[in-house]
Amino acid sequence: MILVIIRMKVLSEKRVELSQTISSLIGSIRTEKGCKRCDFCGSMENENELCLLEEWDTQENLKSYLKSEKFRILRGALILLKEPYEMLYHTTWHTAGIEGVYPGLEDHVQEGKRYDYQGLRIDMKLDKNIHYRQ
Secondary structure (H helix, E strand, O other), rough: OOEEEEEEEEOOOHHHHHHHHHHHHHHHHHHHHHHHHHOOOOOOOOOOOEEEEEEEOOOOHHHHHHOOOOHHHHHHHHHHOOOOEEEEEEEEOOOOOHHHHHHOOOOOOOOOOOOOEOOOOEEEEEOOOOOEEE
């Protein structure tokens, strides 16, 4: 799996325009062959810092997307940025949930409860996902 992170700092007067453009592209990016995930996020600390997170199944499918019209449109929209965007690629060979990091943890917690585990504060949410933070 390949994780792509695009970090952007947009001009404040162009934030809405860029956000609308990216939001309109998200659905079609998600339908690209090999796209496992595509999420558009904003910073809670600075509304002008945005992030696009993508997961791709293979390098071949990612390369095909990077040559696509959809990616050209996305790159064209990035002229609204305050400074050049940062695009990071991470390749993972194996993915795991919290059980991969803290084996056996899920056997000892109850949904809706909050726990401390080795310095992490862990909240069990009703959506069955484990949310953790230091």
